[in-house]
Amino acid sequence: MHVFDHKKELVSFLEGERKKNRTIGLVPTMGALHKGHVSLVEKALSENDLAVVSIFVNPTQFDKKDDLEKYPRSLDNDVAILREISKNMVVFAPTVDEIYGDNVSSQSYNFDGLDKVMEGEFRAGHFNGVGTVVELLLRTVGPNKAYFGEKDFQQLQIIRKMAKIKKLPYAIIGCPIEREPNGLAMSSRNERLSETTKEEAGFIHQTLLTVKSKFGTESASSIRHWVKSEFEENPVFSLEYFEIADEDTLTPMLKKQDGQKYRAFIAVYADGVRLIDNLRLN
Numbered sequence: 579m580h581v582f583d584h585k586k587e588l589v590s591f592l593e594g595e596r597k598k599n600r601t602i603g604l605v606p607t608m609g610a611l612h613k614g615h616v617s618l619v620e621k622a623l624s625e626n627d628l629a630v631v632s633i634f635v636n637p638t639q640f641d642k643k644d645d646l647e648k649y650p651r652s653l654d655n656d657v658a659i660l661r662e663i664s665k666n667m668v669v670f671a672p673t674v675d676e677i678y679g680d681n682v683s684s685q686s687y688n689f690d691g692l693d694k695v696m697e698g699e700f701r702a703g704h705f706n707g708v709g710t711v712v713e714l715l716l717r718t719v720g721p722n723k724a725y726f727g728e729k730d731f732q733q734l735q736i737i738r739k740m741a742k743i744k745k746l747p748y749a750i751i752g753c754p755i756e757r758e759p760n761g762l763a764m765s766s767r768n769e770r771l772s773e774t775t776k777e778e779a780g781f782i783h784q785t786l787l788t789v790k791s792k793f794g795t796e797s798a799s800s801i802r803h804w805v806k807s808e809f810e811e812n813p814v815f816s817l818e819y820f821e822i823a824d825e826d827t828l829t830p831m832l833k834k835q836d837g838q839k840y841r842a843f844i845a846v847y848a849d850g851v852r853l854i855d856n857l858r859l860n
């Protein structure tokens with residue numbers, strides 16, 4: 579396994595691989611790897627000759643300094659986890675300086691409104707930061723395919739839009755959410771939860787499952803009310819948003835339209851940690 583922290587060396591190594599007709603799957607991450615990441619890496623390896631895993635806590639996508647500082651970092655452990663999976667792996671772990679030089683800022687994209695709702699509403703500038711770093715990683719690595727988890731479903735749709743606007747010729751692949759046995763969506767942020775809260779956090783997925791069962795018979799507004807009241811009664815979690823939205827446009831559902839796919843989206847705080855989840859409804 580190769581570990582690079584400079585773009586130049588990574589690019590020249592990958593050029594050599596491409597000359598040998600080896601296909602490349604890219605898995606962008608911010609490290610603190612868990613089973614969800616491992617499943618992305620395994621998918622990338624099953625569909626390509628080589629997986630490039632980037633590990634970079636991207637400062638421009640954090641709207642709160644405190645959140646950026648507290649984001650878990652465990653590069654040595656991450657590298658050890660990846661080493662166990664396969665030798666057909668390249669780790670790219672650059673510094674902030676290597677990625678941004680002395681201009682740590684984001685491009686401004688027109689995501690056609692995909693960035694104005696949910697995460698975008700509550701995390702100013704977040705998606706411009708994600709778009710900027712993912713565009714740079716895609717252009718640097720030039721993968722055949724790039725893999726992203728559906729836990730960040732809005733991010734996935736925004737990355738697809740960015741790739742389309744910028745005419746990037748790389749396939750963007752969405753992968754299903756990996757969950758703990760109690761249903762909690764796997765996330766690096768879960769490390770910051772107490773054991774008790776982690777156990778109780780199955781409540782988030784349970785709520786989404788009930789939403790799904792209500793979706794056939796109840797209106798979106800009655801479901802929104804129900805979710806709000808469930809969280810008002812639960813002292814462990816504080817609800818930031820719950821939304822039922824069209825999968826493609828991410829616009830909140832008013833009335834169900836035939837042929838449209840809908841998803842429920844949620845963000846809550848527990849132990850001061852922000853957790854998100856989503857579930858396809860039809």
Ligand code: PAF
Pocket residue numbers: 606607608634636639708711712730733
């Ligand atoms: O989902 C993440 O971990 C990050 O947003 C990503 C895609 C690696 C960009 O920094």
